[in-house]
Amino acid sequence: MAAPLRIDTRQQLGKHNAKNRWFAEHGVETVAVKLDAGDYAYAPSNILIDTKKDVDELSMDCGKDHARFVREIDRAAASGCRLVVLIEQHPEYNDRENLRHWSGYVCRKCRKCDPNGGDRCATRKYTPMHGARLAKILDKLEENHGAKFVFCSKSKSAQIICDMMGIPYD
Structure with missing residues (x-):
C-alpha cells in the first residue's frame, strides 16, 4: 500500500473541496498533518x-x-525538497511573456494608471504588483532559491499534484 498524501492542517476549510473530492474518487489516501x-x-x-x-x-x-x-521556499530546500507552487488560474501564464501583461485586482478595479508601464498608482501611495515585476520575481525565486512555479486550471490541480509527486491513483 502506498504512503498517504500529507495535507497541511492549516489549509483553509472549504477552499479545497474539489481537490479532496478528486483524491477520494481516485483512491488517493490522505492524512492531515x-x-x-x-x-x-x-x-x-x-x-x-x-x-x-x-x-x-x-x-x-x-x-x-x-x-x-x-523563508518557506528555503525551509523546503533545507529539508532536501523542492517547493513547487501550483497557481490554480490561467495555465497560459506558464509562458512568462503572457504573465508580464497581468494586472492585479487593485489595478483592474482602479484603471487610473498603467502599472505595467511602470507608473505609480494614481490613487494609492504605493505601486501595486504588476505582471512584469511578478514575472521577474518568479524568475529570481526559481534561479536563486530553487522554487518552481506552475499555473494550471483549478479542475486539474489534484491530478497535477499526484503526477508531480508520483502518487498512484485510479
Missing part, C-alpha cells in the same frame, strides 16, 4: 507543493509577504 513548508507532501517524493488560488494571492506572497515566502 502540520507541514513546515507547502500544502502537500508525499513520503517518497522530494517535492513539496504549495497551492495558490490565483495570481493575486501569488502576487501578495511575492510582494508584501516576500520575506516569509522566501
